[in-house]
Amino acid sequence: MAHSLRAADEVEPDLLSRLRQRGWRLSSQRRVIAEVLVGEHVHLSAEEVHARAGQHLPELSRATVYNTLNELVAMGEVIEVSVTNGAKRYDPNAHRIHHHVVCRNCQAIRDVEPPPTTVLPPPEAVAGYAVTETEVIYRGLCPDCATDRPEGSVPGS
Amino acid sequence: MAHSLRAADEVEPDLLSRLRQRGWRLSSQRRVIAEVLVGEHVHLSAEEVHARAGQHLPELSRATVYNTLNELVAMGEVIEVSVTNGAKRYDPNAHRIHHHVVCRNCQAIRDVEPPPTTVLPPPEAVAGYAVTETEVIYRGLCPDCATDRPEGSVPGS
């Protein structure tokens, strides 16, 4: 399938200028990585970001992808999500509080808008720890994997 | 320091018989690994389990540690905890609902008894997923790291 990325100037217009204000040099590599990540609003691994961005910038190195992702995480523009198996995944939806649901079969991640009744009051202290962040992960089977397919098989995308 | 492990028969007497009922062959390796893990009630990494069990069984291989831990997880006797950086950790406290709090500096994990007011109603379905598990992780600084130590340093244990 052909990924029709939006033009750079259209992608989250605030993001690129925010980054620039923080002294970020806007190289073509960083621009493409941000486009891939923010433009698709899915939860890609670093390797997937590398593959997709590489379609637009074949010379792109893995080191640059990792560097850029780590910088975006450090700046709070992207959230790192660990799903127990395999690589970290990167969530561009960093500015809205939300939870995640992970398929235990195919590892697909979706954002979950927390219903008001399930919102945890952010505790300031837990077991003596100064808590700054609460992460909620639901685990189960996604709609595709929940249908009667043999366990372990990944439904075709 | 000398770890004074409890004798095998004292360690979670139910656990070993439960495992046996499921057809688990009770080798000395598996016994020692279960003792180390369940007997100390902390959150060890596979490498730490290997090191501690190796004090009692010097020939123990890493492959066996990983095999055994994965089996215990599959049987629901142990919970895998991902802390974003580094190795998975293994929580023997699998039969009581609880959350975890992780120090973002030294990665120390503690169990958290969820106060009744913060218990999430386990949703049956989220975003179309059939949810079977809810995981809550608090992140922050542990008491040791929260005192005015330079960021990145790990207080002596």
Add this chain to the structure above:
DNA sequence: GTGGTTCTTGGAACGTGTCTAATCTTGATC
């Protein structure tokens, strides 16, 4: 005690992520 099934072992191999030194680019300045 015997035998077959299962477990363990050491080492190779893999996936993810970081580091390094050399080279190239960006953007401020003229």
Add this chain to the structure above:
DNA sequence: GATCAAGATTAGACACGTTCCAAGAACCAC
């Protein structure tokens, strides 16, 4: 538009955590 220094990118080596494999050893039902 040209210059230049600071910073970014690159390829590849490396580190770490984990899994795979084939050969040998141990467990336990008989």
